[in-house]
Amino acid sequence: MTAAAPAPFTAADYAARMARATEAASDAGLDGVLVAPGPDLVWLTGYRPVETERLTLLVLRAGRDPALVVPTLEAPDAAKSAGAPALTLHDWTDGTDPYTAAAPLVGPAGRFGISDNGWALHLLGLMERLPGTRYTALSDALPMLRAVKDAAELDRLAAAGAAADAAFEEIRRVAFAGRRESEVAADLAGLLRRFGHEQVDFTIVASGPNGADPHHEADDRVIRQGDTVVLDFGGLKDGYGSDTSRTVHVGEPDDEERAVHDVVRAAQEAGFAAVRPGAACQDVDRAARAVVDDAGYGAYFIHRTGHGIGVTTHEPPYMVEGETRPLVPGMCFSVEPGIYLPGRFGVRIEDIVTVTEDGGRRLNNTSREMVIVG
Known part of the structure; x- marks a missing residue:
């Protein structure tokens, strides 16, 4: 027999992780952290969307509430995720420009860590909308973000x-x-x-x-x-x-x-x-x-x-x-x-x-x- 499943992580757990990431980014001289679907997003929010060409992006910046940009058709699932109470959701619909939705949350300028598995398509889209921004791989900027386990x-x-x-x-x-x-x-x-x-x-x-x-x-x-x-x-x-x-x-x-x-x-x-x-x-x-x-x-x-x-x-x-x-x-x-x-x-x-x-x-x-x- 397998052991009983552990208690799930709570909204408070995810909020603490996002706060920790935001603080670590500031300490590393970053203006914020941008997180695409993948292991970093799961660890920070508990949200595991299907990875497609549609833009999903967690934006963490000091002094601002954590924000998650999601396609409208996926917003209901995002709202059900364990970390959702700590997030402000910003949805965009097919046929509109997702980078227009994301740009005000990110820019207009600054240096950001972006998760390693973010799509080049999305990074290039942000760079085009926000030419005053610069980006570095999150594994280079914050390599120990997930390293120390509780x-x-x-x-x-x-x-x-x-x-x-x-x-x-x-x-x-x-x-x-x-x-x-x-x-x-x-x-x-x-x-x-x-x-x-x-x-x-x-x-x-x-x-x-x-x-x-x-x-x-x-x-x-x-x-x-x-x-x-x-x-x-x-x-x-x-x-x-x-x-x-x-x-x-x-x-x-x-x-x-x-x-x-x-x-x-x-x-x-x-x-x-x-x-x-x-x-x-x-x-x-x-x-x-x-x-x-x-x-x-x-x-x-x-x-x-x-x-x-x-x-x-x-x-x-x-x-x-x-x-x-x-x-x-x-x-x-x-x-x-x-x-x-x-x-x-x-x-x-x-x-x-x-x-x-x-x-x-x-x-x-x-x-x-x-x-x-x-």
């Missing part, structure tokens, strides 16, 4: 992690040998839904030489006895993400396969041990990478050690060299070193971790030992 968000992330763990405990018991990667991937997707995910974002099943491709799409390759198989899967449960990786082996591994797995497991442990308030994001990457380098496999660890997670499965902060931003309690991100030997096999081990007051806490707790499957 207690309710952490509970959702922990539940999503537990659901992914439950899926792994089931998938390790199914037959692998003689089945296509795509069949095992379908099993994983079904298990994620069975344990409460409303959205499955990815189910990587990378066997044998396919395991050397970190983002391999499960295909029709038949999994064989003796294969190493990378499993990486996740999605959204109650609006918050899961993402975990484990590497299993069909039958007993040889000495090298076991040795590589041991190196990755030690690297993952080192990355986790580096998590603490005040440490730089890059410190997590450095700790994990040092283990892989020392074992002589540094050239085969070809991606960053981690990424943030929340209402999307990839978001800031990133555990990568050059990211000096300090870790703060409430941040959540993956720790996922890997080794990928072209044409042969790959190994990756991934947990979602949250920063606590005195270190870190794993949100995935299945065995990180090599698991033997049939």
Whole structure:
């Protein structure tokens, strides 16, 4: 049985988030924030419209009420969203100019952060109406806007992690040998839904030489006895993400396969041990990478050690060299070193971790030992 759904976020929760975003924008020297449909809009307002060519735009400016520009045909749904009591709705009808409706809320001049997934069509329309405005990507201007989670968000992330763990405990018991990667991937997707995910974002099943491709799409390759198989899967449960990786082996591994797995497991442990308030994001990457380098496999660890997670499965902060931003309690991100030997096999081990007051806490707790499957 899946756990009961958590209490929904309230209008007060969304109002506080919008106020926080407005204040952060002012602190960053912005005149406001413009948010298109997507994860930022969901996090700020609870509103998840269909993403089309019609302009929907949240406008946050200091000293003004939050305003949401919406197509008239979608205004009733916007008015029902959890964050609507804190919003002033401005609708526009088909056949009229949506930028005329938006311009007075934005302009006439200023520098604005705009959500990364805003359509170029809409940005160009605003620039044409408001030539005195300038824009910067929200992920550049306010990269930590959604990074620090509150207690309710952490509970959702922990539940999503537990659901992914439950899926792994089931998938390790199914037959692998003689089945296509795509069949095992379908099993994983079904298990994620069975344990409460409303959205499955990815189910990587990378066997044998396919395991050397970190983002391999499960295909029709038949999994064989003796294969190493990378499993990486996740999605959204109650609006918050899961993402975990484990590497299993069909039958007993040889000495090298076991040795590589041991190196990755030690690297993952080192990355986790580096998590603490005040440490730089890059410190997590450095700790994990040092283990892989020392074992002589540094050239085969070809991606960053981690990424943030929340209402999307990839978001800031990133555990990568050059990211000096300090870790703060409430941040959540993956720790996922890997080794990928072209044409042969790959190994990756991934947990979602949250920063606590005195270190870190794993949100995935299945065995990180090599698991033997049939």
